[in-house]
Amino acid sequence: MKEKKKDSTAVRGGTASTSRASISGPVPRQDAPGKISGVASYIGDLCFEGMLYARTLRSTVPRARIVSIDIPAMPEGYFVVDARDVPGKNGVHMLTDEQPFFAEERVNYVGEPILLVTGPERGKIDQILRGIRVEYEEIPPVFGEEDSKNPRIPPLFGERNLFCEYEIRRGEVEEAFFDADFVFEGCYHTGAQEHVYLEPQGTAGVFDGERVTVYGSMQCPYYVKTALVGGLGWKEDRIRVVQATTGGAFGGKEEYPSIIAGHVAFAAIKTGRPVLLVFDRAEDVVCTTKRHPSLIRMRTAVDDRGAIRGMEIDIALDGGAYVGLSPVVLQRAMFAATGVYRIPCIRVKGRVFATNSVPTGAFRGFGAPQAFFAVEMHMHSLAEKLRKDPLEFKRSYLLSMGDPTVTDGRMKQEVPLPRMIDRLCKLSGYEKKHRAYKKEKTRRGIGVSLFFHGCAFTGSGEKDKIKAKVLLKKEDDESVSILVSNVEMGQGAQTTLKKIVAETLGCGLERVRYDNPDTDRVPDSGPTVASRTVMIVGGLLAKAAGRLKRRMDEKGEVKIEERYVQPPHIEWDQDTFTGDAYPVYSWGANAVEVEVDPVTFEVRVIGVWGIYDVGTPIDERIVGGQIEGGISQGLGYATIELLQKENGRLRQKNLTDYIIPSSMDFPDPVYELFSSSYEHGPFGAKCAGELPFVGVAPAVAAAVQNAIGRPVRRLPVSPEYLFEAEHDED
Amino acid sequence: MKIKFTVNGRPETVDTDPMRRLLDVLRDDFGFLGVKEGCGEGECGACSVLVNGEIVFSCITPVGTVEGSEILTIEGYRNTERYRAIEAAMEEAGGVQCGFCTPGFVLAAEALLRKNPHPSEDEIREGISGNLCRCTGYSGIVEGIKKAAESEGVW
Amino acid sequence: MVTQNVVYRPGSLEEAYRLRTDTGALPLAGGTDLMVRYRKTAGLVPDPGRPVLFIGHLKDLRRVEERAEEVRIGSCTTYTELLSQKAVPEILKRCITLLASPPIRNRGTVGGNICNSSPAGDTLPVLHALECSLVLGNIRGERTVPIDRFITGPGENALSEDEILKEIVIPKAAFSGWCYRKIGTRRANALAKISFAGLYLIESGEVHDIRIAIGAVAPTVVRSREIEKTIIRIPRTSLQRSTVEMAARYRPLIRPITDQRSTTGYRAGVTLVLIEQFLTAVLQKKG
Incomplete structure (x- = not known):
């Protein structure tokens, strides 16, 4: 019975679906018509009466004291906006507020904003910017972790150049290593990654003499509002934030928009005119956040029977010049450090170091992709060292219900991986291919990765920090408005949230309304991040709709409010990182087949397969879109997306240099959904947005390792890396 | 310089710097905001328009070089039967997410299908290879164009 | 302002020559390179800092003419137009199908690729291997320059301030086969x-002609007639060196x-292997 209920559901081009929830069937995507026809209004499409344009003067050096700024006389109607125009605190509130809106005495990375020039004509602004001279007194910069130890380089943050440092222990790890027959070690590097949302960042500010309104391409209207409260030093009721249609985000529009929201607010107040600030691509590449590059060292104690006794893992992330969200990214990496495996005892150390380069930040997966790359490659290589089949070896260590997690929480739900792996093998032909490719020198390979994504905020973040609140309102005209601060950014939130409400109310979708969030209208239901929108916010909306349903006959307006209540099964101590790091996990298994060109070392991906358990899919087409897009972004990360720093400057400056997948690069993935229902998610939904990205790179790397018969330890698996690896060894 | 061309079926004359980007003329002078700027250097295709039926990047096309040409943007195209076939197919196939690249893909599809009404999958992938999408992984877009090509009597 | x-x-090529002489204006065909080179930030007009001469619309520069001994390509013929011309050699067509993307091929021209003179210009190794020559015209007349003497360095060429590249002349020659490989950052x-162009002619078991030209691995396209000569018309059985040794002779040229x-x-490493593989393939051919 149980088996049947949790059968898999194919989405695109797979086998026929068996049992599925009625909500899972696709409905017309609510935002599609406006987007296809070009009617949807993005930030760059906004126009206000008397609007001024703005552009930013940025630091051209990685680290310096600003000696002087020489600004030529301003023509009439043009203004410079800088730190002196910040009425409140010159610090952008995120976890801390040490990152300034505008640099004052010092600059800490190439691209750091110093001032804004604003005025009616873009050409004139350009001329003015070219006329401004900044005199710098350079300070020896910190480029890498090793520079922290150089006494001639003053630390950038604290005494040791570390934004944060944590350690988690579970069990008698020293004993495990003392008793070990041997210790297996590996070092795993991952590179930076650029989001490349197709729409570059932008904001617009309007000041009416009393209140300021900021429009923007963003994920988190209330993060922006909080940052404006700090920067303006005003009461909340004088600040309004409105999301414009957002052309992709992937985490890149989580924390960054707060900075430029401040810029346009300060400029609008100073000039008394609406101000529009839209980046062009080259500027966006220089100054917005990137995925954290990582170096992860893994040590595994193995006993004389070839069994794992314990693991020591050391994670170092490059945080760039300001702390941003780095501590939380590191935490997610640490909580995923042992992957989907049951390891008797562990020690996980992690730190984020500061460098004089563009800050790293939120990006789909949020630390987990780095950790999964390391642990999956490590387990794969350890299996090979023990002369065991990698997948069989991994299978024998799978977590199951009741097992301890990294943070000594307990797996509270069934772990569906064994059945998912069976299905993956069947779809991809993994076992046969893997054996064949290992023997033959065909330059073909196939690899598997197993992974999870912890749904929503880490630990008690939802309860203690976010405290989501949603409103559902039956209007006078009998329509029902969803009032939440979670945005549509391409992931389909508009459609899935409407579906949850309509299905609960038992009404048609057309009766439910969702407009882009406006903080004057919507309560703070939290940011659109951490794959939390459907599970947490959709869950609250489902509850609200359940209550509203009983009152639908009432005349006139009915307002229902729901606030987040932590499910009773979660236990968490944020000070010691002990307990259940996530309320529930979504699961995934990928197989990737590749062919490595023997001359050019180019990796051609021949096949990609995926099995996912995201709970009940709220809309199979939308979940399918997340899977296909996540896989594509993951394939880019794994193979061609090279983002390098050279003396604190990015080598890749635009989309000519920084390469993302085109329509010709990769085959369509084949995937299926396993739907295990989660009782606290709406209709049983868990999380889906980030999961499909997480496992792609390790599967690609494992496939390449299978193909070339030598270890892969670095992302991206570029032809240059493979070429150099082969020639170093020769 | 005075430059004459047709935009979305209407004859127009602009008096402007001929090196101005066609993109800026279409957005700023005519208000055709469905033409998007994603990279400004001919890499992403968000600014795609048709010039005499061929897909071009308006961000690297000097307006002076389209003298005498017929230009079609999404605003003109969306009133056609072919558009409706593509719109329905793209929606059904899941070819739209954030939408910023979408008008460009729709015009790339039109440019492809008007030359080749029954393209193979490889020809579709080749035809849209100047347009980048970061959301869909292209699966939904390719399938959408396939479905649109199946619309009876449209192409 | x-x-x-x-x-x-x-309105005519004549007028273009005159304007070029009088003003030294920068010729612009499709603009796919120049609009990127001179771009400013969003919303601003690209500014080359000198007058501009639009030539892409001139019919005299936009045609393909097949003659008995050669094919003449007008410099402003777009890549897309070349693909539909029977007279254009297959190796050049192959190169064009791998070049950029359809929107670029609809506007970009082979003349632009040559005059841009980028070390990574996609058509350049092919045009070198085909031993093209270039017809440069001005108000007074025309001169013809072989392509390897025209491009002198990255972004540098022998076009005079009063000249316009009028035609690319591809001499007709018999080949038994060709190879074009582009190692790019992605598939489209x-x-x-690296871009590699190889052509060969085998008759009666002998290599009668072989041409190897490589782009993006030195300031200009790498081709060595000297090395090619060591293979041509030598009976394959009496070749003194292995293909690896022959390829290694290119090492000093690959920079x-x-x-x-x-x-x-x-x-450097991959280029040498590509050369070696091409040589091996050619020498194994029966002919």
Whole structure:
């Protein structure tokens, strides 16, 4: 019975679906018509009466004291906006507020904003910017972790150049290593990654003499509002934030928009005119956040029977010049450090170091992709060292219900991986291919990765920090408005949230309304991040709709409010990182087949397969879109997306240099959904947005390792890396 | 310089710097905001328009070089039967997410299908290879164009 | 007001020559390279800092003519137009199908690729291997220059301030086969890390002609007639060196850089293997 209920559901081009929830069937995507026809209004499409344009003067050096700024006389109607125009605190509130809106005495990375020039004509602004001279007194910069130890380089943050440092222990790890027959070690590097949302960042500010309104391409209207409260030093009721249609985000529009929201607010107040600030691509590449590059060292104690006794893992992330969200990214990496495996005892150390380069930040997966790359490659290589089949070896260590997690929480739900792996093998032909490719020198390979994504905020973040609140309102005209601060950014939130409400109310979708969030209208239901929108916010909306349903006959307006209540099964101590790091996990298994060109070392991906358990899919087409897009972004990360720093400057400056997948690069993935229902998610939904990205790179790397018969330890698996690896060894 | 061309079926004359980007003329002078700027250097295709039926990047096309040409943007195209076939197919196939690249893909599809009404999958992938999408992984877009090509009597 | 570009749109090639002589204006065909090179930030007008001469619309520059001994390609013929011309050699067509993307091919021209003279210009190794010559015209007349003498360095060429590249002349020659490989950053719309063009003619078991030209691995396209001569018309059985040794003779000519797309080591190493593989394939052919 149980088996049947949790059968898999194919989405695109797979086998026929068996049992599925009625909500899972696709409905017309609510935002599609406006987007296809070009009617949807993005930030760059906004126009206000008397609007001024703005552009930013940025630091051209990685680290310096600003000696002087020489600004030529301003023509009439043009203004410079800088730190002196910040009425409140010159610090952008995120976890801390040490990152300034505008640099004052010092600059800490190439691209750091110093001032804004604003005025009616873009050409004139350009001329003015070219006329401004900044005199710098350079300070020896910190480029890498090793520079922290150089006494001639003053630390950038604290005494040791570390934004944060944590350690988690579970069990008698020293004993495990003392008793070990041997210790297996590996070092795993991952590179930076650029989001490349197709729409570059932008904001617009309007000041009416009393209140300021900021429009923007963003994920988190209330993060922006909080940052404006700090920067303006005003009461909340004088600040309004409105999301414009957002052309992709992937985490890149989580924390960054707060900075430029401040810029346009300060400029609008100073000039008394609406101000529009839209980046062009080259500027966006220089100054917005990137995925954290990582170096992860893994040590595994193995006993004389070839069994794992314990693991020591050391994670170092490059945080760039300001702390941003780095501590939380590191935490997610640490909580995923042992992957989907049951390891008797562990020690996980992690730190984020500061460098004089563009800050790293939120990006789909949020630390987990780095950790999964390391642990999956490590387990794969350890299996090979023990002369065991990698997948069989991994299978024998799978977590199951009741097992301890990294943070000594307990797996509270069934772990569906064994059945998912069976299905993956069947779809991809993994076992046969893997054996064949290992023997033959065909330059073909196939690899598997197993992974999870912890749904929503880490630990008690939802309860203690976010405290989501949603409103559902039956209007006078009998329509029902969803009032939440979670945005549509391409992931389909508009459609899935409407579906949850309509299905609960038992009404048609057309009766439910969702407009882009406006903080004057919507309560703070939290940011659109951490794959939390459907599970947490959709869950609250489902509850609200359940209550509203009983009152639908009432005349006139009915307002229902729901606030987040932590499910009773979660236990968490944020000070010691002990307990259940996530309320529930979504699961995934990928197989990737590749062919490595023997001359050019180019990796051609021949096949990609995926099995996912995201709970009940709220809309199979939308979940399918997340899977296909996540896989594509993951394939880019794994193979061609090279983002390098050279003396604190990015080598890749635009989309000519920084390469993302085109329509010709990769085959369509084949995937299926396993739907295990989660009782606290709406209709049983868990999380889906980030999961499909997480496992792609390790599967690609494992496939390449299978193909070339030598270890892969670095992302991206570029032809240059493979070429150099082969020639170093020769 | 005075430059004459047709935009979305209407004859127009602009008096402007001929090196101005066609993109800026279409957005700023005519208000055709469905033409998007994603990279400004001919890499992403968000600014795609048709010039005499061929897909071009308006961000690297000097307006002076389209003298005498017929230009079609999404605003003109969306009133056609072919558009409706593509719109329905793209929606059904899941070819739209954030939408910023979408008008460009729709015009790339039109440019492809008007030359080749029954393209193979490889020809579709080749035809849209100047347009980048970061959301869909292209699966939904390719399938959408396939479905649109199946619309009876449209192409 | 910000300065406005001075732009000419001549009605004929004659007028174009005259304007070029009088003003030294920069010829612009499709603009796919120049609009990127002179771009400013969003919303601003690209500014080359000198007058501009639109030539892409001139019919005299936009045609393909097949003659008995050669094919003449007008410099402003777009890549897309070339693909539909029977007279255009297959190796050039193959190169064009791998070049950039359809929107670029609809506007970009082979003349532009030549005059841009980028070390990574996709068509350049093919045009070198085909031993093209270039017809440069001005108000007084025309001169013809072989392509390897025209391009002198990265972005540098022998076009005089009063000249316009009029035609590309591809001499007809018999080949038994060809090879074009582009090692790019991705599979479409990519810039070359290495581009390789090879042509050969085998008759009665002997290599009668072989031409190897490589792009993106030195300041200009690498081709060595001297090395090619050591293979031509030597009976294959009496070739003194192995293909590896023959390829190694290219080593001093391969001088790539490390940049945002690839590394010196990779470019040099892979190039030598590509040469070696091509030589091996040619020498194994029965003919």
